[in-house]
Amino acid sequence: MGHPFLNDGVNFGDVIMVIVMVVISFTLCLVATMLMVWFERKVVSRLQNRIGPNVAGPFGLLQTLADGIKLFFKEDLVPTRSDPFVFKLAPYLSLIPAFLTFTVVPIAGSFDNDPIAEGSVNGSSTIFGREFLWQGADLPVGILFFLAMSSLGIYGIMLAGWSSGSKYPLLGSVRATAQAISYEAALGLSLAAVILVSGTLSTSGIVNGQAGDLARLNIVATGFIPFIVFLIAGTAELNRPPFDLVEAEQELVGGFHTEYSSIRFALFFLAEFMNTVTMGAIIVTLFFGGPAPLFDLPLIDFPSAWYIGFILFFAKLLVFLFIFVWFRATLPRLRYDQLMDLGWKVLIPISLGWLIVLGAIRVAQDGNVGIFDNSPTADTVAVLLIAFVIGGLGYALLRKAVENARTDRLAEAGLTMVANPDSDELSVGSATAHDAHGGH
Amino acid sequence: MVDLISFIISAAIVLGGALGVVLFANPVHNALSLIASFFGVAVLFIIQEAHFLALVQIVVYGGAIVVLFLFVIMLLGVDRIEAVEEEALVGQRGTALLAGVLLFGVLLGGLFFSGPDADVAPEAGRTAITGRQAQVVPLTDEQNVTQLGRDLFTRNILAFEATGLLLTIATVGAVVLVRNRGAEDLVVDEPGSAAA
Numbered sequence: 001m002g003h004p005f006l007n008d009g010v011n012f013g014d015v016i017m018v019i020v021m022v023v024i025s026f027t028l029c030l031v032a033t034m035l036m037v038w039f040e041r042k043v044v045s046r047l048q049n050r051i052g053p054n055v056a057g058p059f060g061l062l063q064t065l066a067d068g069i070k071l072f073f074k075e076d077l078v079p080t081r082s083d084p085f086v087f088k089l090a091p092y093l094s095l096i097p098a099f100l101t102f103t104v105v106p107i108a109g110s111f112d113n114d115p116i117a118e119g120s121v122n123g124s125s126t127i128f129g130r131e132f133l134w135q136g137a138d139l140p141v142g143i144l145f146f147l148a149m150s151s152l153g154i155y156g157i158m159l160a161g162w163s164s165g166s167k168y169p170l171l172g173s174v175r176a177t178a179q180a181i182s183y184e185a186a187l188g189l190s191l192a193a194v195i196l197v198s199g200t201l202s203t204s205g206i207v208n209g210q211a212g213d214l215a216r217l218n219i220v221a222t223g224f225i226p227f228i229v230f231l232i233a234g235t236a237e238l239n240r241p242p243f244d245l246v247e248a249e250q251e252l253v254g255g256f257h258t259e260y261s262s263i264r265f266a267l268f269f270l271a272e273f274m275n276t277v278t279m280g281a282i283i284v285t286l287f288f289g290g291p292a293p294l295f296d297l298p299l300i301d302f303p304s305a306w307y308i309g310f311i312l313f314f315a316k317l318l319v320f321l322f323i324f325v326w327f328r329a330t331l332p333r334l335r336y337d338q339l340m341d342l343g344w345k346v347l348i349p350i351s352l353g354w355l356i357v358l359g360a361i362r363v364a365q366d367g368n369v370g371i372f373d374n375s376p377t378a379d380t381v382a383v384l385l386i387a388f389v390i391g392g393l394g395y396a397l398l399r400k401a402v403e404n405a406r407t408d409r410l411a412e413a414g415l416t417m418v419a420n421p422d423s424d425e426l427s428v429g430s431a432t433a434h435d436a437h438g439g440h
Numbered sequence: 441m442v443d444l445i446s447f448i449i450s451a452a453i454v455l456g457g458a459l460g461v462v463l464f465a466n467p468v469h470n471a472l473s474l475i476a477s478f479f480g481v482a483v484l485f486i487i488q489e490a491h492f493l494a495l496v497q498i499v500v501y502g503g504a505i506v507v508l509f510l511f512v513i514m515l516l517g518v519d520r521i522e523a524v525e526e527e528a529l530v531g532q533r534g535t536a537l538l539a540g541v542l543l544f545g546v547l548l549g550g551l552f553f554s555g556p557d558a559d560v561a562p563e564a565g566r567t568a569i570t571g572r573q574a575q576v577v578p579l580t581d582e583q584n585v586t587q588l589g590r591d592l593f594t595r596n597i598l599a600f601e602a603t604g605l606l607l608t609i610a611t612v613g614a615v616v617l618v619r620n621r622g623a624e625d626l627v628v629d630e631p632g633s634a635a636a
Contacts, residue, residue: 086468140584144495151503155475158507162468162514170514177511181504201492201585 025136029102029274036273037064040325047329068266076262081165091267094156097149098274103136104145104203105281108310111211111292142203146282147188150237154180161256172255176246182343183236189351190226193358194286197221203285211292219287227287229351234279240324242331280320288316357387446487454480471509478502492585
C-alpha cells in the first residue's frame with residue numbers, strides 16, 4: 001500500500017503520469033479561473049442591466065488576459081512600513097492552497113457504483129496501459145485535504161493585511177480571521193454528515209457511492225440541511241458577497257489587499273476566483289455526485305466513456321458558479337454582528353444537531369434501538385420524533401439564553417429592552433439609551 | 441532510500457521551524473515558523489502512512505491553532521519586537537533552563553533505554569519506560585481511520601470524554617472571566633442602540 005514512490009522505488013512511467021496530471025490540473029485551473037472572471041463579470045453585468053466586457057476577443061472573452069497583462073506591467077510597490085518578506089510571501093500563501101485543493105476533485109471518468117461486476121470502472125480509466133483516476137491525486141483522506149487547504153488559505157489574507165503596515169488592511173485581515181474561524185466549524189460539521197453517509201474520506205469513493213440513483217446522491221441522503229449549511233459556510237469561507245466584509249470597499253478601502261499592486265495583486269485576484277471554482281467543484285463532488293450521472297436513464301444507455309463524466313461534472317459546476325455570481329448580484333452585505341450570529345447561533349447548532357440525528361437514524365436502521373420489536377423502520381420514525389422534540393427543546397433553550405444574555409448586558413449598561421412588534425429582533429428604548437450615553 | 445531522504449528533509453523543516461519559533465524576535469515570524477514546524481511533522485506522519493493524522497495535524501494545529509495565535513497577536517497589537525532583557529518572573533530563566541535539560545535527558549533516556557525487550561519478539565513492541573506492550577498493528581489505507589476511531593471511542597473513551605469536559609470547562613471559564621467585568625467597562629454595542 002501507499003505511494004509507489006515511497007515503497008518499491010521510482011517507476012519512470014509513474015513519474016511521467018504524475019507530471020502529466022499535475023500539468024493538466026494546473027492548466028485547467030488557470031483556464032477555468034480566467035473563464036470564471038469573465039463569466040462573473042458578464043453575468044453580474046447582465047443582472048445589473050449592463051453589457052459587461054465585450055471588446056477584447058469574442059464576447060469579451062480575452063478581457064481577463066488583457067487585465068492580467070496590464071497588471072503585470074504596473075509598478076510593484078512595497079510600502080515602507082511593511083514587513084517585506086511576509087508582504088511578498090502572502091500572495092503565494094493565498095494562491096498555492098487554492099491550486100492544491102483542486103487536485104483531489106475527480107473531474108471525469110465514469111462511475112457505476114458496482115465494485116463486483118465485471119468491467120466495473122468506478123472512475124478509473126486506462127490510457128497507455130496504465131489505470132488511473134481523473135484527478136490530480138486520489139488521497140485516502142482526500143476530503144480532509146480540502147479542509148486542510150481551506151484552513152491554510154486564510155494565512156495569505158491574514159498575513160497580507162498584517163504585513164502591509166497600515167490600518168485598513170489590518171482591520172480587513174482581523175475580520176477575515178474571525179470569519180474563517182467561525183465558519184470553518186459549520187463547514188467541517190456539514191462535511192462530517194457527508195462522510196457519515198458515504199463511509200469514506202476519499203473523494204472518488206464519495207463520488208462512486210452516489211452513482212446510479214437519485215436517492216443515493218448525498219444531497220438527498222444527508223437530508224438537504226448539510227448542503228444548505230455547506231453552501232452558506234462555503235460562501236463565507238470564500239469571502240464572497242454577501243460575506244465580503246474582509247474587503248468591504250466602503251469601510252476598508254480594499255481590505256487586506258489595499259497596499260498591493262501589480263502582479264501580487266493579480267495573484268490574490270487569481271486565488272480568489274480559483275477558490276470559487278474549487279468550492280463549486282467540492283460542492284458538486286460532495287453532494288451531487290461529481291462526474292457521475294444524477295440518475296440512471298434506462299432509455300438512454302450512458303456510454304461509459306470518461307468524457308461523459310467530464311461533461312456532467314462541468315454542467316453541474318456551472319450551475320454552482322452561476323449561483324455564486326447570483327448571490328453576489330442579489331444579496332446585500334451582512335452586518336458584522338449578523339455574520340457572527342449566523343455562524344455561531346444558527347449554522348453550527350443546526351449542523352451539529354443534524355449530524356447527531358443522522359447518526360441516530362443509522363443506528364436505528366441497523367436495528368440496534370429496539371423500541372419496537374423487529375421493526376427498524378418504526379424505530380427510525382421513533383428516533384426521528386424524539387430527535388425533533390429534543391431539537392425543538394434545544395432551540396428554545398438557545399433562544400432563551402441568547403435573549404437573557406442580551407437583557408442582562410443591557411441591564412448592566414442601564415438600558416431597558418423594548419420589544420419591537422415589527423421585527424424579530426429586540427430594540428432598545430431610546431430615552432433610556434440616551435441617558436446611559438450621557439452617564440458615560 | 442526515498443523514506444530516508446523524505447525524513448531528512450522534513451526533519452530539517454521541523455527543527456528549522458522550531459529554532460525559528462525560539463530565535464525570531466517578531467511574534468508573527470515566530471508563529472510562521474511554528475506552521476513550518478507543524479508541516480514538517482505532518483510530512484513525517486505521511487512517511488509513516490498515517491494520512492489521517494497528517495491532515496488532522498495541518499487542520500487543527502497548522503490551521504486553527506496558529507490562526508488563533510496570530511489573531512490574538514494582531515488584535516492585541518503585540519506584533520513588535522519585545523524587550524527580552526528583563527525577566528518577567530524572578531528565577532524564570534534558571535528554572536526554564538533546568539526544565540529544558542531535564543526534558544532533554546528524559547528524551548535521550550527514552551531513546552537509549554527503550555526499544556524491544558530482549559525476551560520478547562521485536563514486533564511485540566514492549567518498551568522499557570512503561571513496561572506495557574505497545575499496540576503495533578499494521579494499518580491499511582481503508583482501515584486507518586476506522587481503527588483510530590474504534591480505538592478512540594472504545595478503549596480510550598474515558599480519556600476522550602475527560603478531554604471534552606476539560607475543553608468545556610475552559611470555555612465556560614473564559615466566558616465567566618470576560619463577563620465578570622463591571623458595568624463601567626461595558627461598551628454598548630447591542631443592535632438598535634446605535635440609533636439612540
